[in-house]
Amino acid sequence: MSYIYKPRCKCKGKKCTCGASWAYIVDVGTDPKTGKRKQKKKSGFRTKKEAEAACAIFKNEIGQGIFVKETNVTFEEFAYEWLSIYEGMGKVKESTVRIRQHEIKRLLDYFAKLKLKDITRKQYQNAINDLKKRGYAQNTIDGAHRTGRMIFKKALELEVLKKDPTEFTYVPRQQKTIEEIEEKKEVPSYLERQELKHFLHVTKKMGLDQDYSIFLLLSYTGLRVGEMCALKWRDINMEEQTISISKTYYNPTNNRKEYKLLTPKTPTAARVIDIDDTVINELKKHQLFQKKKIMEHRDIYYDEDFVFTSTDDELPGYPYYIKKIENRMKRLLKLGGLNSLLTPHSLRHTHTSLLAEAGVSLPQIMERLGHKDESTTKNVYLHVTKEMKKEASQKFKELMENL
CATH class of the missing domain: 1.10.150.130 (Tyrosine recombinase, N-terminal domain)
Incomplete structure (x- = not known):
């Protein structure tokens, strides 16, 4: 039911001369709480025809079930x-x-x-x-x-x-200029094989406690730094020589007590990877080091099974936070005369490049890194394999010249 009228007309039944605007009122159903009919009113139309046209549109929306009652929410x-x-x-x-x-x-x-x-x-x-x-x-x-x-x-x-x-x-x-396109570096920075060897040598000789274990693990596994911070001893199978990645560390404030363990970045990030004797032996040494620290701080040690933890007198046992590892790496890069702009994530790219150099296929690398589709990893892989193809071509040329 609908009705067209002038709600503010003062002419009391006579021909309207007061200039009041027209309005419509339409029944829109029943209030479920009171059982009374609900009505929609709208006014401000200059003529009766305008009010009738607007009323017809509204009734059509109601009939088709597409009417939306907009609110004043900001x-x-x-x-x-x-x-x-x-x-x-x-x-x-x-x-x-x-x-x-x-x-x-x-x-x-x-x-x-x-x-x-x-x-x-x-x-x-x-x-x-x-x-x-x-x-x-x-x-x-x-x-x-x-x-x-x-x-x-x-x-x-x-x-x-x-x-x-x-x-x-x-x-x-x-819009990028031609110069910007030509200068753009598609491949992220990473350490070459000899640079990594030098970095780990510097880390072993001049690193602070746990540095060598941390950066060896990142280099040899390609773990994300958040995955490593969340790592617990029960995730490491020394006998099978595997690491299970099932969580990541989250702490945007760098308050050691307010960390959270979250599910991996993507479904494919949850994985089990193989590790070699070098990593196993270093982890065993690190485990002995940690046990001594637990004994030293046994009354206050936060023992939640984390692999890499603080060893200070204030909060021993809390997991390492990402910013601390970044700062540690920056110090070591400076000491080693290497690119100080590299980060722990660069070691993930380094791992990719060395796997590609060793002849590991891209799908195997992606699986190891926990990637389903990652353009950066593909760029590193293609860059390395492209250089290998060039090297093969050069070797063939040298072979033919020596005939």
Whole structure:
């Protein structure tokens, strides 16, 4: 049932001369709590025909089940409501939720107190354009837009919004010059075989306690540094010479007591890898070292079976945190006269390059590293194997010249 009328008319049944606007009222069902009928009203139409046309459109939406009652919720309110839903899905890591929080903050600069329903496509496009003008990196802009799309998509799903302002958004990208393309290095930095040998020699001679065990393990296994920090003795099978990777270390504040162990980065990151005698023997030495430290601090030692732990008097037994390992490596690189910009993750690339040099296939390397598809690993592999092919060609040439 619907009704067209002038709610503010003061003419009392006479021909209207007061200029009041027209409105419509439509029955939209029954309130489940009270049993009374629910109505939708809208006013402000200049003519009766305008009110009738709007009423007909509304009734059509009701009939097709596509009517959405937009609310006055602000972007900020709904964004954090979405984040709560997103986190509660149980499918995303805490670190990913933290990234989404940062990306929401980028969007709050533009939409925080605006009503969600009032944000237009032009406003949203201008916001994305402005992020570019402010000098944010491409990954930051892409991430903010990705989060924005998820927020507005959820608003549509929950029927608090009729149109998605992100639907036709174009993310601006910096056009690279020919010089930039030619100078771009596709292959990440890593240590060559002799450089790694030198690095480990420096580590053994000049490293602090546990340094040699840590960097030998990273170099010989290709573990992510977070996977190594989360490693427990029960994950290592000395007899079978294997390591099981089932978790990763997370501690964005570097507060040793506030660490968390999370599931691996990807499903393929959970894996079992083989290790050789060199690693086994070093781990056994390290285990003896750790047992002595446990005895020294037995009254306060935080014994949770971690392989690499703090040995100081304040918090002995807590697992090493990533920043500490990064700082330790920077010190050793400087002492060894090597590239100080390398990181523990560079040892993962180093492991890839040496496996490729040893003739291990790309699928085997990917499996060992816990990758399903990783362009960086492929770039390292292709770079190394390309150089090997060049070397083979050169050797053939030399052979023919000596005939």
